Amino acid sequence: MKHKILDRLHEEEDFLSGEKLSEEFGLSRTAIWKHMKSLKEDGYQIEAVTRKGYRLVSSPDIVNYDEIKEILHTQVIGKKVVYFRSLESTNKTAKEIAAISREGTIVVAEQQTKGRGRLGREWISPNRKGLYFSVILKPDTDPTKVAKLTLLGAAAVNKGFLDMGIESEIKWPNDIIINGKKVAGILTEMNCELGTINHIILGIGINVNQSKEEIPYELWDRATSLLIEKGTVVDRKELFAAVLNRLDQFYIDFENEKNVDNILEICRDRSAVIGKDIIVIQGSVSRKGHAVGINHEGQLQVRFDTGLETVYSGEVSIRREDEYI
Structure with missing residues (x-):
């Protein structure tokens, strides 16, 4: 219901009275007030004036479904987005809910307190500075083919960047780099039994708007962010949607055609290691x-x-x- 109320606030430039909202949604004025309070806690700036009602002043820099749905053009990926302000790890939470979740469900968090990358390495995930999300996939394929999904994720990030005007390279199999430094990584985890895949968790972490000072000193020679490389703040919502749109496109091709020839071509063409x-x-x-x-x-x-x-x-x-x- 909160999301429906937010949609109405987005639609109206003027004030919406609590009475009108109550009538539209069949809720008490107190219930409307509680939903407004919850939206404010999410970071939405809502002006409340006696005898006028409520007006949306501005939206926060957050990456929930409400903020990306107008620019998200997917068939499978992201039809359900489970949003958190903070998590230990999006992959951890995605694994916990995978069995009861529809394919394409996304777990996204504004920050991770115990984010991790491949080989158990720590992934620094400061609040509202990056994109940290995991996609629940349930492909009808052999477990031996799952390694290709890591490349699929890398290609989606690379092309999503390019849709935003950002050039990058792919360091096989799971890193995205710019100017020789890591800016994003993919962590793929599989749950299967007797040769049948139950689910795959495709975790993606992107350093978006970290300043150099916000990256640990010991990582300065190997890690970077889009802000550092571009010199300007990057719209996280637009980037999130761009990567998801590409991921959906590539995943549907993978499911329908049972091959990833186009993905492999991207990984070869944008490789940071081939020929080196x-x-x-x-x-x-x-x-x-x-x-x-x-x-x-x-x-x-x-x-x-x-x-x-x-x-x-x-x-x-x-x-x-x-x-x-």
Whole structure:
């Protein structure tokens, strides 16, 4: 009901009386007041004047469904958005609700207190400075194909950035970088049994409007934000919708065609490592090689001194030999 009341406030430029709202929605004046109070707590600036009613003055910088629905053009992804001001981890919450959630449900938070990336690394997630969200997917595919969804997520972020006029590269398999520094990452987690996928959680974290001072000093050589790279504040709502629109487009293609040829082409074309000397790190073992390409299964082809090998994402990290990323 709160969302319906917000829609009415968006529609009206003038004041809406509490009496009129009560009649429209069949609620008491007290109930209307409580919904207004809740909207104010969400950050909406609402002017209340006796004998005039309520008027929406401004909307907050938040990334709930109400704020993106007009620019969200999806069929599967984002038809339901579960919004939180703060969470330990969007992936953690998404896993908890996945079994009872429809496919495409998104868990999004303004901040994460225990955000994490691949290989258990911490993901710093300050309040209203980035985009931190997880998508619940239930694809009809073999579990061995799930690794491709990480590349699908990376391609969606890369193209979503481009829709906003932002150039970036993909560091196989799950990082988005700008000028040699990480600006976004994808974490894919799967729940399956007996060769059947129950659900997949595709977590995406993007550093949007952090200043350099808001990034830990020890990460200055390897992490950045869109604000730092562009020099201007980026509209988080517009970026959120742009990435979701691309993700929906690519995911529908993946489900319908059972291939990701277009995704692989994006990952090859925008690769930060193909054609470069790299270091492949697996556990405590580091090996120098030359990244040759990405095969049709989405795996990295690397030429080592011992010959050409296929590198699987799993527990492997990739570094460019000439820089951290």
